[in-house]
Amino acid sequence: MLTGKRIAFVGGDARILEVIRYAIDLDASVVLIGFDRLAMDGAGAEKAELSPDVLSDIDALVLPVAGLDEDGYADSNYSAARIRFTDEHFASLPGRCTVFTGISGPYLEQMCRRRGLALVKLFDLDEVAILNSIPTAEGAVQMAMENTEITIHGSQSVVLGFGRCGMTLARTLAALGSRVKVGARKAADLARVYEMGLTGFPLEEVAARVADADLIFNTVPAPVLTAEVLARVPRECVIIDIASKPGGTDFRYAQRRGIRALLAPSLPGIVAPKTAGRILARTLCRHLRETG
């Protein structure tokens, strides 16, 4: 339980609503800033304007998943006005307060450092990254379903990279009946691929392994699907690149060759905001309980 803990939420999207619900369920005292458009049913939370006063006795400050921009602004889907977080606001936070965000930039980092505040970047935690790989993999599969005229079942798929997303994606595709090949660099990863009953190959051999692919999923944030590799990819193949921008695909060459190649946006918040929100909620609230 979070009885006696006071948490301020400042803006955000559908994922943050899940965190708010979860915190209320755990009996936290919740202050909502930048949620004037949100219809609240039931008790457990109060709305407030941003001010140094309202921040002076909180145990946790929960920012939007994207954090603050370079001018200190927090986006909110539930307010017409943008909320600006200045040094004065950070100065008013008590020393015990933990600041939570998904990702961070220089402005937020600098403010927290200056005021000696603990900053938790949830997306940097291995736990969150692994759990987020579930909606990421489902979102990638959904994109594949929407962009092909074949079933995943019976298809030949290639997964490049075997990190947290690569492993989840390979398992999900295999479970759906796809024949899955996985390209990875580390011998230990190829051993795990083998243990899972899938076919592994050294990533540097990718050009020789794509000739029969119906679907290629790239998770490697480096140029992997180069023009040289794409020249061996069948034209009907669909490429879903889930590596962070700009992806690992030569999209210009893919288009020129007539191959459909899509750079996936950050999928969890889009395809399953509720699940993505619950992941953040559980980790955040556990963190608050444990840091006492």
Next chain:
Amino acid sequence: MLTGKRIAFVGGDARILEVIRYAIDLDASVVLIGFDRLAMDGAGAEKAELSPDVLSDIDALVLPVAGLDEDGYADSNYSAARIRFTDEHFASLPGRCTVFTGISGPYLEQMCRRRGLALVKLFDLDEVAILNSIPTAEGAVQMAMENTEITIHGSQSVVLGFGRCGMTLARTLAALGSRVKVGARKAADLARVYEMGLTGFPLEEVAARVADADLIFNTVPAPVLTAEVLARVPRECVIIDIASKPGGTDFRYAQRRGIRALLAPSLPGIVAPKTAGRILARTLCRHLRETG
């Protein structure tokens, strides 16, 4: 191989293109009627106008998946003109000719009976129905992904009916990490559900089993999700009804209660026309080979 066999195709959609490709690969002699808009690359097929002459020496007549309408018309996605099949055309077919369609109506049945022609309704074959359950299940899962804010993984799903589609759907959902309950009537089906590691319940208990459902998939072509049952379904639950029209859901009541309930169209030809076409192609060509 189908060397020496002459097959006439009359209209159809993307699925029929797969059948044509497959027949050409097997060395059949192929005549295309109602495909004037189709760009043909490579040899192996000739285009023709519909006439008694062109039909007089064929071994198989392949109609669109939907068959002929009550006036004898065949739809074609690859021709502006509609093609009308009259008694004169059926009279010109040699006695050895087999007529293939997906489904049939009284007109087509009557014509074939009158002329003593073998009529194969591919969708009536158990083999085709089981293979078609794969794109059907994937399409239903895709609809669920597109209409929820949660992942299939970790969700509580309920599958009603354990026929060909019900079994494939239950297996697919479980493989994705959903907790699956299956409602079925027959004791043998519930035994199979148990063997698959899933939770079964007698279909008549459905009202007592839906209170925790995130997703309900109905495959039973009878009123199963009645108002009485829907009153126990959580409002956030999404219902995908894949039973043939009008489905087994009281859609009026679902809407009134604010539950999202969707009647799925015939999914294979929409979500995976290529896979659906290959299913028809393999069965049709095997049939032709075996009947000599």
